[in-house]
Amino acid sequence: MHDYGPTLELATSPRRAPSRGSRTISGRTAAVNWGAAQAWFIAGTIPLILAGGLHALYTLRDTVRPTYFTPIDRSARPVVEGTGIRLVGKATPSMWKVWLGVNITHGLGIFTFGLLCLLIATDDFALVERIDAIRPLTIAFSAALLAVSLRFFFYGPVIVTGTATACFTIAAVLSA
Numbered sequence: 001m002h003d004y005g006p007t008l009e010l011a012t013s014p015r016r017a018p019s020r021g022s023r024t025i026s027g028r029t030a031a032v033n034w035g036a037a038q039a040w041f042i043a044g045t046i047p048l049i050l051a052g053g054l055h056a057l058y059t060l061r062d063t064v065r066p067t068y069f070t071p072i073d074r075s076a077r078p079v080v081e082g083t084g085i086r087l088v089g090k091a092t093p094s095m096w097k098v099w100l101g102v103n104i105t106h107g108l109g110i111f112t113f114g115l116l117c118l119l120i121a122t123d124d125f126a127l128v129e130r131i132d133a134i135r136p137l138t139i140a141f142s143a144a145l146l147a148v149s150l151r152f153f154f155y156g157p158v159i160v161t162g163t164a165t166a167c168f169t170i171a172a173v174l175s176a
């Protein structure tokens with residue numbers, strides 16, 4: 001069995017001795033903070049799952065019937081479909097196909113990140129607390145998305161990423 005460092009044991013009974021490497025905290029306060037931290041962490045995953053999933057689905061729809069990520073100016077799309085991207089050389093896909101592919105993978109990546117965080121938090125939130133890097137990484141990932149959203153996107157992604165960043169930060173403070 002691995003020793004993952006200190007664990008949290010609630011002081012519910014004075015006769016119960018804490019296990020090796022644990023810290024005892026007043027029962028009610030620890031349970032409230034731990035439960036609140038878990039709830040805030042889970043809340044941070046929801047906007048990412050919803051927005052990432054919708055982004056991927058909307059882009060998939062655009063592969064059949066361009067609706068959401070197509071240029072507003074109808075004359076621009078044929079130009080985008082007719083030009084390639086310099087990065088890959090002569091056998092280049094159209095810029096339109098690259099655009100759709102980037103948007104599909106972007107949505108899938110954000111959806112997957114949110115879903116993995118949700119699965120970890122609902123199955124074993126103590127794992128989030130034991131692995132010191134998880135909380136800072138969730139904050140850094142959502143904050144990086146927020147910075148990109150502020151620079152390049154509109155209010156929708158800013159709200160989604162700002163909400164996720166705030167929720168992950170509150171969860172980290174409560175579980176510290």
